[in-house]
Amino acid sequence: MSRANRLALLTRHGKAAVLGGVAEALGLELQLIDDFDTDSLGTFTLERPRLGSQFDAALAKAKLACELSGCRWGLGSEGSFGPDPYLAQAPWGVELLVLHDAQTDSQVHAVAQGPALAYRQASVSSLDAAIAFATEIGFPAQGFIIGRADEPWFDKEARELAQLRQRAEQALLHGELWLETDMRAHRNPSRMAMIAQAGQVLAQRLHERCPRCEARGWAPVGLISGARCDCCGHATSAARAQRLQCAVCRHEEEKPLRETVPAARCELCNP
Ligand SMILES: [Zn+2]
Numbered sequence: 001m002s003r004a005n006r007l008a009l010l011t012r013h014g015k016a017a018v019l020g021g022v023a024e025a026l027g028l029e030l031q032l033i034d035d036f037d038t039d040s041l042g043t044f045t046l047e048r049p050r051l052g053s054q055f056d057a058a059l060a061k062a063k064l065a066c067e068l069s070g071c072r073w074g075l076g077s078e079g080s081f082g083p084d085p086y087l088a089q090a091p092w093g094v095e096l097l098v099l100h101d102a103q104t105d106s107q108v109h110a111v112a113q114g115p116a117l118a119y120r121q122a123s124v125s126s127l128d129a130a131i132a133f134a135t136e137i138g139f140p141a142q143g144f145i146i147g148r149a150d151e152p153w154f155d156k157e158a159r160e161l162a163q164l165r166q167r168a169e170q171a172l173l174h175g176e177l178w179l180e181t182d183m184r185a186h187r188n189p190s191r192m193a194m195i196a197q198a199g200q201v202l203a204q205r206l207h208e209r210c211p212r213c214e215a216r217g218w219a220p221v222g223l224i225s226g227a228r229c230d231c232c233g234h235a236t237s238a239a240r241a242q243r244l245q246c247a248v249c250r251h252e253e254e255k256p257l258r259e260t261v262p263a264a265r266c267e268l269c270n271p
């Protein structure tokens with residue numbers, strides 16, 4: 001198969017196993033580039049901070065995949081973690097996939113998000129507490145990182161409790177030990193599941209074609225407010241339509257969602 005028929009993916013973290021559906025939706029073959037260290041683009045453990053937005057980071061990986069492979073299509077994946085957007089109390093994960101078409105210089109993206117089930121950090125002062133942390137997060141299926149990058153006991157590759165024991169004993173002589181879950185996809189099963197979900201959304205999106213130029217990736221890009229209050233007729237901030245846009249020619253259309261909303265959603269009737 002020629003390079004025009006391949007979708008390149010930079011990964012050392014086993015994401016290919018869950019992203020085959022994206023290539024399939026395009027009728028392409030997935031080509032892995034696993035000899036490039038994606039950690040050099042920024043890591044979760046702050047050894048190298050990431051620059052720019054999550055979209056920029058995913059797009060940079062997708063473009064790099066095209067450049068390194070000579071493929072027309074490249075796929076970039078980037079996750080972010082923080083407090084949930086509702087109450088800011090639970091850890092929240094956002095997985096973004098960006099598909100780059102080097103020929104038309106256009107992108108189609110998809111997002112999956114939800115509670116980040118394995119996003120935890122702890123500072124422990126005893127060996128028992130360190131082992132309890134490992135057990136609670138589901139080690140060894142879920143990986144974890146021992147210490148901080150500049151500490152001599154720093155270890156991202158522990159696979160057995162014996163390794164934790166040894167590192168912890170060393171670290172605890174100097175004070176508390178920092179532990180955190182490994183957010184790299186191959187060491188974080190719940191994150192991998194969310195990347196798979198983003199892959200399904202992207203594959204679905206690639207099946208939809210632009211009504212004007214027929215490019216793939218005709219997709220919702222936002223909401224249009226202005227649904228009318230069913231009591232007073234005021235145009236509320238609630239969405240009345242979805243905005244769909246072509247990733248290639250930028251053609252846009254509106255898809256109506258609802259004409260009216262209950263007065264409870266109205267800023268005038270229910271301020
Ligand atoms: Zn179009």
Ligand SMILES: [Zn+2]
Nearest residue numbers: 229232266269
């Ligand atoms: Zn009203």
